[in-house]
Amino acid sequence: MFDNLSDRLEGAFKSLTGDNRITEINVATSLKEIRRALVAADVNYKIAKEFTDKVKEKALGTENVLKAVKPGQLMVKIVQDELTELMGGQSVGINVKGDPAVVLIAGLQGSGKTTFSGKLAKYLQEKRKLKVLLTAGDVYRPAAIDQLTVLAGQVGAEIYKEPENKNPVEIALKAIDHARKNKFDVVIVDTAGRLSVDEKMMQEISDVRQAINPNETLFVVDSMTGQDAVNTAKVFNERIDYDGVVLTKLDGDTRGGAALSVKYTVGKPIKFVSTGEKMDALDVFYPDRMAQRILGMGDIISFxxxxxxxxxxxxxxxxxxxxxxxxxxxxxxxxxxxxxxxxxxxxxxxxxxxxxxxxxxxxxxxxxxxxxxxxxxxxxxxxxxxxxxxxxxxxxxxxxxxxxxxxxxxxxxxxxxxxxxxxxxxxxxxxxxxxxxxxxxxxx
Structure with a gap:
């Protein structure tokens, strides 16, 4: 994850090695490499250009202030701060206050929605001590209900399913009613995905959202699809106005463009990141910690x-x-x-x-x-x-x-x-x- 980006950013900072102070010339050389690194990581050029413009403004603004700090160290600190801001600034929690709270899961087919639903159930049960009901709302993919049933068993959560019912709105409403009667704290509603954005899928997820009025709507996106993931997130947000993004498959061969661009493009925070198939491979997203990892500083707090x-x-x-x-x-x-x-x-x-x-x-x-x-x-x-x-x-x-x-x-x-x-x-x-x-x- 982010290995190539980290290497290229490190190379950009090396251009300042040996210099005694920040100047327009050495900053310009470093920023050129930073911009190239971001574009190579599948960040939109406009975002990369705006990012480096902000870094330049801050770097030159400290030209006569922090003479005791080496230019390379100063640039790393500025880039770290700007990366943190680009990815959202601070962590944003999930809203699970309700009677019961309802969490709607949306996304394209193959993005990892169903697996994430199981992981979220485990997280809410173990970290938040909440009683969770998983809801099988994908009525099209043949193995979706079976998959969610297996995941529910693995994490020790109950599941609500109606294999013969093909109306996702009815299933979701009945699940919420079942949860209310049986004192569940949270209902997680897994929904159907498609291979691409289409009107039928958009209308269906919109109908479900309007009917159940969830406390939280999360859009799950495969981070390996890079800028395409960001574009899809934008289309979904325009239609269902979700509350946050979940990035999956961050342990794969991802260049990092989705993590770096989605908050800027969509205006919605990344709330969780998933890094594997195991049910405990789910982390709350902290922009500052991710920035540190991108810059090769590690993440000792998460450790x-x-x-x-x-x-x-x-x-x-x-x-x-x-x-x-x-x-x-x-x-x-x-x-x-x-x-x-x-x-x-x-x-x-x-x-x-x-x-x-x-x-x-x-x-x-x-x-x-x-x-x-x-x-x-x-x-x-x-x-x-x-x-x-x-x-x-x-x-x-x-x-x-x-x-x-x-x-x-x-x-x-x-x-x-x-x-x-x-x-x-x-x-x-x-x-x-x-x-x-x-x-x-x-x-x-």
Whole structure:
């Protein structure tokens, strides 16, 4: 995501390296490259031109003010601020206040509406502690109802469906009535999409919206379609006046044009971004954090928030005691591994850490490595998992046969585990680290 844009912007800032101050000449060279980078990322030329004009105005306005700041650093800060503003300035939440609140999902076929509906249900149930009813309102795509039924089961939400009814307005109204009678907090109405914008689709979604008067209407758009996504978002907004945009498939080969342009073009905020097929691969959109990631600064705040979501205070206290006694074992390791996997795929997590995106650029992070480690541990006996010191040569040979891996793999993992165990023991007895752990728990 945004890798090419990040590289080109970094190149643009390098043109200021070695200069002592901001001038019209060095700014013009840098801005030319920034504009090219934005256009290459599928941002409309008019938007790119207006963006760089604002950056130029701010940069030259600081010419005689911030002499202690290097020109390259100053330009990065200005571009970061303008990117944040271009994408909406600040995060805008979803409105789920109602009796029940109704959320209408719209978009083209293939944009990820149904998958997003499931993800949103999971988010509202787990993060907002709300009781959610999913509604199967796509009466045309044969597998749509089945897909939503499966997703509802995965996230633990109930679903309202009428397979024989082909009237999406009736289905939505009955679902809301069912939700009201059964004390649901939120009704999410999934709707039909088409392969392209057409009058029948527009009239149908308009009729549904008018009939149910939703608290929130979200337009789901495939970010991989770039500027076409922005144009489609504009057409939909003119017809149904939605409240916010959801960008899906940001983990794919996207140039970033949709994320950068949609707020400017449509005037509606991006509320969520989706980065994978897993039901927890949904994030609230923060323009400032996205700007930081585009500029290769990472997103440490989101990283910490994901960690906090998986943080179990009682488990942490238990592990702390075991680490102090150097009793951390393979069962504890499995527990921590499961917690890490719940945070998301490893590459997306590493990209949130400042500097890691560039460092890991050409390195393929294989999440199946977790499976190989788990296979080694599951090939151990319960006694061996609880007492790593039992692992002698004969036991390791048996474990290697059991997990289908070589002795070198088993030896390497056991050695790495032993090193990690010693380091954790050392850190757990460090007063400064203990204080930091206490502060982390307190902030929760």
């Amino acid at each position: 910490v928030e994901r960690a906090q979501d998986q943080f179990d205070e009682e488990e942490a206290k238990r592990l702390e005691k075991k680490m102090k006694k150097n009793k951390f074992d393979f069962n504890d390791f499995l527990s921590q591994l499961a917690q890490l996997k719940r945070m998301g795929d490893m590459k997306s997590l590493l990209n949130m850490i400042p500097g890691m995106s560039k460092a890991m650029k050409n390195i393929d992070i294989d999440d199946t490595a977790f499976s190989r480690v788990e296979a080694i541990i599951y090939s151990m006996t319960p006694e061996e998992r609880a007492s790593p010191e039992l692992l002698n040569l004969s036991r390791k040979k048996r474990i290697a046969r059991g997990c289908g891996q070589g002795m070198d793999d088993v030896n390497r993992f056991v050695k790495q585990f032993d090193q990690m165990r010693k380091m954790m023991h050392k850190l757990s007895n460090n007063p400064m680290m203990a204080q930091m752990a206490g502060n982390f728990r307190a902030k929760r």
